[in-house]
Amino acid sequence: MPGESGGGSGGGAPTIYDVARECGVSASTVSRAFARPGRVNVETEARIRAAAERLGYRANPIARALPTGKTGIVALLVGDITNPVNFEIILGGEAAAGDAGYTMVLADAQESPRTEREAIQRVVPTVEGLVLSSSRISNSAILTATRQRPTVIVNRAFPDVPCVVTDHGYGMRRAVEHLGELGHSSLTYLAGPEASWADGMRWRATREACQELGLRVHRLGPYPPTIAGGLAAVEDLRRAPTSGVLAYNDLLAMGLIRGLSQLGVNVPGDVSVVGFDDIFGADFGTPALTTVAAPLRALGAAAVQHLIAQLRGTTPRVGGPIVLPVQLVVRGSTTQHSPKWTSPTWATTDVSGSVDQASASTSTGST
Amino acid sequence: MPGESGGGSGGGAPTIYDVARECGVSASTVSRAFARPGRVNVETEARIRAAAERLGYRANPIARALPTGKTGIVALLVGDITNPVNFEIILGGEAAAGDAGYTMVLADAQESPRTEREAIQRVVPTVEGLVLSSSRISNSAILTATRQRPTVIVNRAFPDVPCVVTDHGYGMRRAVEHLGELGHSSLTYLAGPEASWADGMRWRATREACQELGLRVHRLGPYPPTIAGGLAAVEDLRRAPTSGVLAYNDLLAMGLIRGLSQLGVNVPGDVSVVGFDDIFGADFGTPALTTVAAPLRALGAAAVQHLIAQLRGTTPRVGGPIVLPVQLVVRGSTTQHSPKWTSPTWATTDVSGSVDQASASTSTGST
DNA sequence: TTGAAAGCGCTAACAT
DNA sequence: ATGTTAGCGCTTTCAA
Numbered sequence: 001m002p003g004e005s006g007g008g009s010g011g012g013a014p015t016i017y018d019v020a021r022e023c024g025v026s027a028s029t030v031s032r033a034f035a036r037p038g039r040v041n042v043e044t045e046a047r048i049r050a051a052a053e054r055l056g057y058r059a060n061p062i063a064r065a066l067p068t069g070k071t072g073i074v075a076l077l078v079g080d081i082t083n084p085v086n087f088e089i090i091l092g093g094e095a096a097a098g099d100a101g102y103t104m105v106l107a108d109a110q111e112s113p114r115t116e117r118e119a120i121q122r123v124v125p126t127v128e129g130l131v132l133s134s135s136r137i138s139n140s141a142i143l144t145a146t147r148q149r150p151t152v153i154v155n156r157a158f159p160d161v162p163c164v165v166t167d168h169g170y171g172m173r174r175a176v177e178h179l180g181e182l183g184h185s186s187l188t189y190l191a192g193p194e195a196s197w198a199d200g201m202r203w204r205a206t207r208e209a210c211q212e213l214g215l216r217v218h219r220l221g222p223y224p225p226t227i228a229g230g231l232a233a234v235e236d237l238r239r240a241p242t243s244g245v246l247a248y249n250d251l252l253a254m255g256l257i258r259g260l261s262q263l264g265v266n267v268p269g270d271v272s273v274v275g276f277d278d279i280f281g282a283d284f285g286t287p288a289l290t291t292v293a294a295p296l297r298a299l300g301a302a303a304v305q306h307l308i309a310q311l312r313g314t315t316p317r318v319g320g321p322i323v324l325p326v327q328l329v330v331r332g333s334t335t336q337h338s339p340k341w342t343s344p345t346w347a348t349t350d351v352s353g354s355v356d357q358a359s360a361s362t363s364t365g366s367t
Numbered sequence: 368m369p370g371e372s373g374g375g376s377g378g379g380a381p382t383i384y385d386v387a388r389e390c391g392v393s394a395s396t397v398s399r400a401f402a403r404p405g406r407v408n409v410e411t412e413a414r415i416r417a418a419a420e421r422l423g424y425r426a427n428p429i430a431r432a433l434p435t436g437k438t439g440i441v442a443l444l445v446g447d448i449t450n451p452v453n454f455e456i457i458l459g460g461e462a463a464a465g466d467a468g469y470t471m472v473l474a475d476a477q478e479s480p481r482t483e484r485e486a487i488q489r490v491v492p493t494v495e496g497l498v499l500s501s502s503r504i505s506n507s508a509i510l511t512a513t514r515q516r517p518t519v520i521v522n523r524a525f526p527d528v529p530c531v532v533t534d535h536g537y538g539m540r541r542a543v544e545h546l547g548e549l550g551h552s553s554l555t556y557l558a559g560p561e562a563s564w565a566d567g568m569r570w571r572a573t574r575e576a577c578q579e580l581g582l583r584v585h586r587l588g589p590y591p592p593t594i595a596g597g598l599a600a601v602e603d604l605r606r607a608p609t610s611g612v613l614a615y616n617d618l619l620a621m622g623l624i625r626g627l628s629q630l631g632v633n634v635p636g637d638v639s640v641v642g643f644d645d646i647f648g649a650d651f652g653t654p655a656l657t658t659v660a661a662p663l664r665a666l667g668a669a670a671v672q673h674l675i676a677q678l679r680g681t682t683p684r685v686g687g688p689i690v691l692p693v694q695l696v697v698r699g700s701t702t703q704h705s706p707k708w709t710s711p712t713w714a715t716t717d718v719s720g721s722v723d724q725a726s727a728s729t730s731t732g733s734t
Numbered sequence: 735t736t737g738a739a740a741g742c743g744c745t746a747a748c749a750t
Numbered sequence: 751a752t753g754t755t756a757g758c759g760c761t762t763t764c765a766a
Contacts, residue, residue, distance in 0.1 A: 013492075013759095015758095015759055015760085016759070016760070017759080025736080025737090026736065026737045026738075027737090027738095027759090027760085028736075028737065028738075028739095028760095028761080028762080029735085029736060029737075031759095031760060031761060031762085032735095032736085032761090032762095034760095035760085035761070035762095039735080040735070040736080041735060041736085044735080044736085058488070058492060059759090059760080060492055060758090060759055060760075061492050061493050062429050062432050062433055062438060062492070062493060062758095062759085062760095063433055063742095063758070063759035063760045063761095064759075064760055064761075065429045065742095065760090066429055066430055066433055066741095066742045066743070066744090066758085066759080066760070066761090067741075067742045067759090067760060067761045067762075068742085068760080068761065068762095069742090071429060071493075072493075073472070073493070081457075081458055081461060082458060084647060087454055090448075090457075090473070091448055091449060091475075094448060094473055094474075094475050095475070098474070098475065098486070101489075103472050103474070103489065103490055103493065104472060104473055105440070105470050105471060105472045105473070106457070106461055106471055106472070106473045107461075107465070107470070108458075108461050108462070108465065119465070121425070122468075122470065123470055125380075125425060125427055125428050125429070126428055126429060126438075126439075126440070126470065254651065280451060280647070280648060281647060281648030281651050284621065284648050284651040284652045285651045285652060285653065286652065286653030380743095382742095382743055382744085383743070383744070384743080392752075392753085393752065393753045393754080394743090394744085394753090395744095395745080395746085395752075395753065395754075395755095396751085396752055396753075398743095398744060398745060398746090399745090399751095399752085401744095402744090402745070402746095406751080407751070407752080408751060408752085411751080411752085426743090426744080427742090427743055427744075429742095429743085429744095430742070430743035430744045430745095430758095431743075431744055431745075432744090432758090433742090433743080433744070433745090433757095433758045433759070433760090434743095434744060434745045434746075434757075434758045435744085435745065435746095435758085436758090
């Protein structure tokens with residue numbers, strides 16, 4: 001045994017045997033007293049607890065995990081830990097795990113499917129269950145994971161696996177309604193990553209809502225869901241300007257606003273922009289961002305709670321995802337459509353205004 | 368992979384015994400082949416690896432951990448997971464742990480010393496080592512932790528324990544120099560939480576730098592290190608205005624700017640504000656925040672790296688903290704001092720300008 | 735209700 | 751270089 005002195009559990013942590021000796025019962029009784037209180041004489045149990053207290057006994061979770069497989073650990077895997085959206089999800093997950101007496105390990109896929117698969121395999125032997133958030137891996141890789149451990153998926157639908165998702169549909173609908181009410185009749189959707197399930201949902205909802213409300217919409221992108229992506233979208237927007245823009249997410253929206261400002265285009269005066277997520281910092285900018293607030297923390301918390309419930313014997317809910325509600329937060333980046341807008345000065349000359357809904361619906365992006 | 372039941376370690380995961388049988392060696396040889404490659408015949412080892420591959424054998428980390436105490440897990444404890452500063456530290460820590468083949472568990476103290484102590488006790492049996500970041504617990508509680516597991520402390524000095532800290536001193540000095548160069552001769556320091564070690568460092572460095580450079584400075588606060596705290600500081604500042612303000616951190620600075628703006632006070636025209644940390648979002652606002660960029664990710668990474676090195680046998684470095692360099696990032700919230708500033712219109716009438724350095728040095732805050 | 739004993743999968747002396 | 755044999759601390763049959 002290396003490093004006896006160092007204070008590891010190898011050294012001096014009291015065991016059930018110490019407790020057993022201390023109060024004159026067998027080790028198995030001590031074990032029972034902790035594992036299934038009630039299946040042991042109340043008085044004996046009291047004696048055991050007292051002795052344990054006296055010795056400072058704490059059950060060794062890894063020793064317990066060996067025969068039972070119950071490590072008391074769940075893993076949260078995020079596609080990109082750098083993304084503020086995931087940050088909030090992590091918060092929620094950590095809180096829920098802690099509340100349930102579980103420990104949460106955090107693993108980051110660094111945006112790479114390969115890293116993600118490796119990370120899963122690395123943690124899987126240690127954890128009781130998995131939460132996959134903004135996962136970038138293939139369906140078959142997810143299937144592999146679900147066969148190894150109970151799994152809950154965040155913001156991606158998957159058959160026969162419990163999923164927790166944002167109400168993208170209602171969120172986008174509210175955003176479209178908002179822009180419509182402000183008089184914007186022609187909109188642009190700035191698309192996020194093609195592989196993103198959320199992007200698909202948001203774009204589809206946007207299209208449907210626009211159709212229903214009689215607004216026109218076209219789609220630009222895909223762009224990386226970052227400030228840089230928003231900056232990159234500026235040129236495309238100049239080529240096919242609209243007075244209302246819906247961005248796949250806040251970062252994209254903020255980048256767009258920044259890029260537009262650098263060109264001297266006024267937001268919201270010339271262009272109204274709405275984001276999605278309401279990440280930390282969305283209200284820092286000028287103008288503060290109008291956005292659809294996603295229930296980020298609730299998402300993380302619900303996923304972990306659902307996972308733990310499952311570990312404790314609840315039948316997982318797999319009949320369609322659990323949908324968490326969103327809320328439109330109106331701030332400064334949207335305003336009434338100006339009637340004299342028809343040919344904005346900041347547009348690039350060639351195609352301004354020439355994009356119609358029909359051509360847009362089938363566009364696959366211009367980058 | 369081959370039609371295994373796949374259920375979990377309880378069911379059908381192959382063990383060293385399976386591998387041993389598969390290639391006709393003893394279990395201990397298999398164990399050696401994985402634990403200490405080289406201490407086994409190269410040809411035997413090849414056979415073992417082949418068999419392991421064939422069976423899809425993966426060493427069970429918790430079974431390994433029982434006799435060795437090596438779980439391959441380290442814990443990162445943050446004082447408040449909600450704080451964007453800690454967020455960056457978490458990123459850095461996770462990356463470093465992953466790179467070293469370790470898994471990181473995240474625990475949140477929720478700003479409560481009690482929760483923090485409990486969290487430590489909860490994870491300590493499972494982890495090989497601890498990183499304490501922005502810890503709110505007492506010295507004696509830290510001592511307790513360090514006696515249980517190798518520990519590294521972030522942003523707090525502690526005798527005989529390896530510490531990784533931001534170069535608060537140089538950072539504040541640069542901030543003061545910057546304001547001095549811009550012509551601000553009288554400054555205000557907005558203090559953070561009294562219990563914060565970092566606040567102590569920053570205030571002291573501020574005072575010393577001001578003294579050296581012949582600038583006057585007084586201290587307001589303490590305030591909670593949040594946007595709300597900054598908002599709350601506005602009234603105090605009006606009562607004792609200066610053209611230059613150094614905030615304990617970015618959130619405080621951003622809150623102050625927001626509050627000032629609401630009053631119609633122009634930043635940086637009327638007041639120059641500098642923050643500290645350069646958190647995510649510090650450049651979103653208008654004006655973008657001039658701030659001292661703390662090496663947040665590097666801090667998290669260095670702490671975890673140092674911890675893991677220690678776990679691998681390196682002698683911990685305890686002769687004073689490891690100090691990581693900062694960088695002044697000049698953005699829009701600071702500018703040249705306007706000469707006609709002497710009696711700002713936004714000041715509250717009574718005491719404007721009456722605070723001098725002597726009285727300030729001993730002030731303990733006004734909230 | 736309690737005790738005795740056999741593992742969980744792996745490591746680490748001790749032999750060979 | 752390899753095999754044998756005890757455990758790590760806990761749970762869990764199986765008897766009592």
